[in-house]
Amino acid sequence: xxxxxxxxxxxxxxxxxxxxxxxxxxxxxxxxxxxxxxxxxxxxxxxxxxxxxxxxxxxxxxxxxxxxxxxxxxxxxxxxxxxxxxxxxxxxxxxxxxxxxxxxxxxxxxxxxxxxxxxxxxxxxxxxxxxxxxxxxxxxxxxxxxxxxxxxxxxxxxxxxxxxxxxxxxxxxxxxxxxxxxxxxxxxxxxxxxxxxxxxxxxxxxxxxxxxxxxxxxxxx
Numbered sequence: 189x190x191x192x193x194x195x196x197x198x199x200x201x202x203x204x205x206x207x208x209x210x211x212x213x214x215x216x217x218x219x220x221x222x223x224x225x226x227x228x229x230x231x232x233x234x235x236x237x238x239x240x241x242x243x244x245x246x247x248x249x250x251x252x253x254x255x256x257x258x259x260x261x262x263x264x265x266x267x268x269x270x271x272x273x274x275x276x277x278x279x280x281x282x283x284x285x286x287x288x289x290x291x292x293x294x295x296x297x298x299x300x301x302x303x304x305x306x307x308x309x310x311x312x313x314x315x316x317x318x319x320x321x322x323x324x325x326x327x328x329x330x331x332x333x334x335x336x337x338x339x340x341x342x343x344x345x346x347x348x349x350x351x352x353x354x355x356x357x358x359x360x361x362x363x364x365x366x367x368x369x370x371x372x373x374x375x376x377x378x379x380x381x382x383x384x385x386x387x388x389x390x391x392x393x394x395x396x397x398x399x400x401x402x403x404x405x406x407x408x409x
Contacts, residue, residue, distance in 0.1 A: 197224040197265070205257045211247045214254050221258060225265045227318060231374075232307035232356070235381045237261060240317065245384045264318035268304070271326045305341050305357045308366070310378060312356030314341045335359045 203209060203217035219234070226233035237243070241257035244250050304325060307313040314321045321341050330341045336359070338345050339352035351358045366374065381386075 197221055200224075201258060201262060204254050211251050211254075214251070215247060218254050218257055221261055225261060225268075227264065227304045228307040228313045228357075229270075229310075231310040231378055231381070232313040233261075233318075235310050236313055236318070238381065238384060243384060248327060261316050264322045267322050267326065268318060271329070275329075286397070306362065307356045308351060308362070308364070309356055309359050310374065310381060314355040314357065 200220040204214050204221065206214065209217075218237075219319040222234050222237060223230055228236065237257040237260065240260060241253045242250065243257060247254070255300055256321040305314070305321065325340050326344075333340065335357075336348045339355060339357050341357045342352065342355045344352050344354040346352050349362070351362065
């Protein structure tokens with residue numbers, strides 16, 4: 189089965205791993221990768237990656253953190269690629285039999301690469317690693333599940349029009365616009381996340397990780 193890759197991801201991924209490049213260029217390349225595949229939306233996905241990979245404020249103290257972030261993002265993307273290829277193959281076979289309208293599991297299938305599990309608040313997103321969350325999403329779509337009655341990321345019951353209270357994932361079609369105050373708060377928070385102003389030069393202390401709005405348990409602990 190041959191996979192169809194989205195133009196724009198493999199090239200910046202190679203730059204992230206190119207240790208001959210300036211560290212700032214590698215960070216920009218990682219930023220581009222997250223733009224190309226951002227399951228929670230770009231801001232929440234980027235926040236997740238900076239915390240899970242422990243990207244420090246001063247990148248020169250841990251340049252390998254960029255590769256850790258890319259490894260996680262790439263593994264999750266690879267899983268989603270396999271799912272998309274499987275669905276595309278099934279749809280081709282279905283069309284060849286004269287079934288033009290998706291049915292069963294394919295009715296729930298959302299084409300695309302970003303915002304698969306959109307999290308409106310960049311501080312609130314699933315606590316598990318991206319691969320585990322995407323695997324749950326794929327399993328849900330495989331049985332034709334939708335997000336009308338429960339969150340596809342964590343299976344928490346919630347109203348069909350409301351954000352999951354546990355992991356922050358919004359239902360498909362969620363269109364609530366933030367108030368001006370909320371927008372200002374989110375923009376301020378994004379500047380902190382983007383600048384990694386809550387990170388120490390060498391990474392994250394235990395206390396700092398516990399202080400983050402959404403702590404990710406690290407495998408090393």
